[in-house]
Amino acid sequence: MPTGPGAKLADVAALAGVSVGTVSNVLNRPDQVSFDKRSRVLAAIDQLGFVRNESARSLRSGSTRSLGMLVLDVRNPFFTDVALGAENVAEDHKHSLILANSAENAGREQAYLDLFEQQRVQGVLITPFGNVLERLEKMRTRGIPSVLVDRLASTDQFCSVSVDDVAGGATALDHLVSIGAVRPAFVGGPFTLQQVEDRYRGAADAAQRAGLPLQLFETPDLKFERGRQIGDLMWNLQPAKRPDAVFAANDQLALGLLQSFAANGLRVPEDIAIVGFDDIDFASQSSIPLSSISQPRQLIGERAAQLLFDEIDDEPGHVHSQVVFTPELVARQSTLRR
Amino acid sequence: MPTGPGAKLADVAALAGVSVGTVSNVLNRPDQVSFDKRSRVLAAIDQLGFVRNESARSLRSGSTRSLGMLVLDVRNPFFTDVALGAENVAEDHKHSLILANSAENAGREQAYLDLFEQQRVQGVLITPFGNVLERLEKMRTRGIPSVLVDRLASTDQFCSVSVDDVAGGATALDHLVSIGAVRPAFVGGPFTLQQVEDRYRGAADAAQRAGLPLQLFETPDLKFERGRQIGDLMWNLQPAKRPDAVFAANDQLALGLLQSFAANGLRVPEDIAIVGFDDIDFASQSSIPLSSISQPRQLIGERAAQLLFDEIDDEPGHVHSQVVFTPELVARQSTLRR
DNA sequence: GTCTTGTTTTGAATCGATTCATTCAAGAAC
DNA sequence: GTTCTTGAATGAATCGATTCAAAACAAGAC
Numbered sequence: 001m002p003t004g005p006g007a008k009l010a011d012v013a014a015l016a017g018v019s020v021g022t023v024s025n026v027l028n029r030p031d032q033v034s035f036d037k038r039s040r041v042l043a044a045i046d047q048l049g050f051v052r053n054e055s056a057r058s059l060r061s062g063s064t065r066s067l068g069m070l071v072l073d074v075r076n077p078f079f080t081d082v083a084l085g086a087e088n089v090a091e092d093h094k095h096s097l098i099l100a101n102s103a104e105n106a107g108r109e110q111a112y113l114d115l116f117e118q119q120r121v122q123g124v125l126i127t128p129f130g131n132v133l134e135r136l137e138k139m140r141t142r143g144i145p146s147v148l149v150d151r152l153a154s155t156d157q158f159c160s161v162s163v164d165d166v167a168g169g170a171t172a173l174d175h176l177v178s179i180g181a182v183r184p185a186f187v188g189g190p191f192t193l194q195q196v197e198d199r200y201r202g203a204a205d206a207a208q209r210a211g212l213p214l215q216l217f218e219t220p221d222l223k224f225e226r227g228r229q230i231g232d233l234m235w236n237l238q239p240a241k242r243p244d245a246v247f248a249a250n251d252q253l254a255l256g257l258l259q260s261f262a263a264n265g266l267r268v269p270e271d272i273a274i275v276g277f278d279d280i281d282f283a284s285q286s287s288i289p290l291s292s293i294s295q296p297r298q299l300i301g302e303r304a305a306q307l308l309f310d311e312i313d314d315e316p317g318h319v320h321s322q323v324v325f326t327p328e329l330v331a332r333q334s335t336l337r338r
Numbered sequence: 339m340p341t342g343p344g345a346k347l348a349d350v351a352a353l354a355g356v357s358v359g360t361v362s363n364v365l366n367r368p369d370q371v372s373f374d375k376r377s378r379v380l381a382a383i384d385q386l387g388f389v390r391n392e393s394a395r396s397l398r399s400g401s402t403r404s405l406g407m408l409v410l411d412v413r414n415p416f417f418t419d420v421a422l423g424a425e426n427v428a429e430d431h432k433h434s435l436i437l438a439n440s441a442e443n444a445g446r447e448q449a450y451l452d453l454f455e456q457q458r459v460q461g462v463l464i465t466p467f468g469n470v471l472e473r474l475e476k477m478r479t480r481g482i483p484s485v486l487v488d489r490l491a492s493t494d495q496f497c498s499v500s501v502d503d504v505a506g507g508a509t510a511l512d513h514l515v516s517i518g519a520v521r522p523a524f525v526g527g528p529f530t531l532q533q534v535e536d537r538y539r540g541a542a543d544a545a546q547r548a549g550l551p552l553q554l555f556e557t558p559d560l561k562f563e564r565g566r567q568i569g570d571l572m573w574n575l576q577p578a579k580r581p582d583a584v585f586a587a588n589d590q591l592a593l594g595l596l597q598s599f600a601a602n603g604l605r606v607p608e609d610i611a612i613v614g615f616d617d618i619d620f621a622s623q624s625s626i627p628l629s630s631i632s633q634p635r636q637l638i639g640e641r642a643a644q645l646l647f648d649e650i651d652d653e654p655g656h657v658h659s660q661v662v663f664t665p666e667l668v669a670r671q672s673t674l675r676r
Numbered sequence: 677g678t679c680t681t682g683t684t685t686t687g688a689a690t691c692g693a694t695t696c697a698t699t700c701a702a703g704a705a706c
Numbered sequence: 707g708t709t710c711t712t713g714a715a716t717g718a719a720t721c722g723a724t725t726c727a728a729a730a731c732a733a734g735a736c
Contacts, residue, residue: 054456055397056692118392262625287600287625357686394722
């Protein structure tokens with residue numbers, strides 16, 4: 001009687017004196033098994049330390065009880081929060097979430113999609129980086145649907161969950177105007193990123209409505225270091241030309257600006273007000289708490305997972321939908337009215 | 339001739355006019371197949387859009403090409419960095435890493451270990467939360483070895499990769515003394531956390547060697563908010579009794595102190611110097627860049643994964659080893675010599 | 677032309693859980 | 707006492723890739 005390593009369902013059946021079918025039923029439909037057989041099986045499972053082989057299970061049953069999630073950067077708290085939301089929903093459906101990191105690398109992105117296909121995940125949550133929409137459509141015809149996360153689907157071929165960046169940008173600029181800004185500026189780039197483009201557009205429109213010009217400081221990326229550089233650059237401007245309020249395309253940039261201003265003796269918000277975007281934890285934890293535009297990160301993950309299960313569970317009747325959240329302002333000290 | 343959804347290996351074989359064995363060989367031992375058959379098979383795979391079924395593969399071969407990793411908190415950048423290091427090594431070995439989040443919850447921890455066993459992962463990287471060492475030993479006897487991460491194994495039953503927190507604490511305090519601190523303090527807790535205990539002990543020993551008392555501010559956890567509270571509390575002390583240098587058990591606390599001091603008008607480092615622990619990205623990105631004790635996070639993940647593969651590949655000959663890294667000081671503005 | 681040796685190719689057996697058509701048992705109905 | 711009904715239990719067939727012993731083939735050696 002084999003024990004410990006490699007006890008299989010048949011061994012359990014033998015020990016409990018029942019058939020393999022009954023053991024399988026105890027595992028999957030316990031209420032269809034009489035009390036005494038069920039307890040005998042359970043005892044045998046316990047005694048042998050039996051653990052069901054998931055590969056065999058899913059080979060036979062054809063379903064894997066797992067989702068794949070592919071994000072641009074696991075180190076970015078935004079994505080871990082989104083993933084957390086998705087994982088909670090997956091757990092409710094007794095699925096597990098395989099989290100993978102494309103690291104903004106088209107090759108890795110493809111490799112992980114390969115993996116997901118091989119593993120026969122039930123569905124995929126993805127923030128696309130490369131040109132994968134065509135492949136995703138093909139995957140759906142093979143029975144693996146997907147939902148776009150943090151990306152508005154341009155076709156109606158997919159469900160998507162995203163955030164209205166244009167509205168967010170407008171909110172940020174309206175706020176700066178409301179606290180008395182007269183020389184607002186936008187910091188961010190590159191404009192090939194849809195999100196940067198949208199946030200800028202929202203802000204520019206709002207500035208126009210307020211009858212103010214919007215200075216633009218374009219950056220090649222959204223990292224902290226760029227913010228510091230732009231901050232130093234602003235410091236070197238004549239005070240009359242220097243912006244009195246800045247909207248940064250994300251919090252990293254905003255924190256860079258803040259550090260630069262602190263080092264140079266510019267006071268925030270008295271000399272320059274700052275509002276960021278994303279509302280990462282560290283926005284509120286900065287020496288001068290940073291105002292920011294907040295996205296419902298966990299909710300984004302939850303909704304995305306729900307839409308995915310919708311399609312998994314009701315494939316023929318499913319209608320694709322685009323969920324767009326409106327981000328909200330969280331005002332803190334960095335934009336205190338002067 | 340079935341196409342697209344559900345093309346299986348036998349279909350490929352039929353289309354290419356070879357046996358299933360040959361197709362399998364093309365997939366797994368391509369150099370043992372003649373050129374023309376190989377290219378015919380490859381063409382057929384392409385034409386049918388065949389994707390190998392990983393469940394079937396691992397059921398038959400008995401191995402899964404995947405590792406499980408269980409961390410205390412995916413939202414903590416420390417763990418995502420460690421995971422990144424581990425993933426890189428896993429990728430070199432053509433394995434994938436399943437990252438799971440116990441969220442400091444013993445129930446979830448057990449549930450994920452269940453999952454790992456069912457999935458027959460080849461090995462587990464874990465920062466234990468609950469009482470799981472016994473279970474991990476049992477799993478090893480069943481062929482699933484594990485390595486402890488960020489935890490020194492107390493027995494020689496496991497490999498482990500950790501950091502010398504006592505040395506880190508001593509380094510922090512030596513540094514404060516070297517810049518002229520005479521009333522140093524330690525902020526952190528609870529002392530049931532081994533790491534807090536160790537960091538404090540290292541600092542206390544160092545203070546004693548320097549002939550200085552070490553004030554202790556104990557906290558119930560290591561969160562930002564606590565740091566702010568302790569900061570406010572220090573502000574209310576008489577200046578002569580107030581610490582002139584603080585070692586915080588982690589960077590979150592340190593950032594909390596910093597925010598409180600900034601709000602109350604205490605100057606850092608002139609009035610109070612601060613050194614944190616972990617050197618998270620935001621330590622350097624604070625308005626006043628924060629000195630910190632830095633751990634080689636990615637390296638920790640890499641070494642842990644290497645040790646794990648060592649045991650997987652050479653199970654009988656494997657000798658458990660404890661790798662202990664010594665953390666390093668990164669001095670920044672918050673501890674500038676006065 | 678036969679024998680060796682080495683390289684390719686073949687295909688039936690296999691991994692372990694699930695499925696489902698079938699058998700069995702026990703009580704209900706007549 | 708016989709037939710029905712219903713719920714429980716059975717076990718052979720199945721999922722799809724891998725394995726490996728055996729067969730087929732090729733290339734040299736003599």
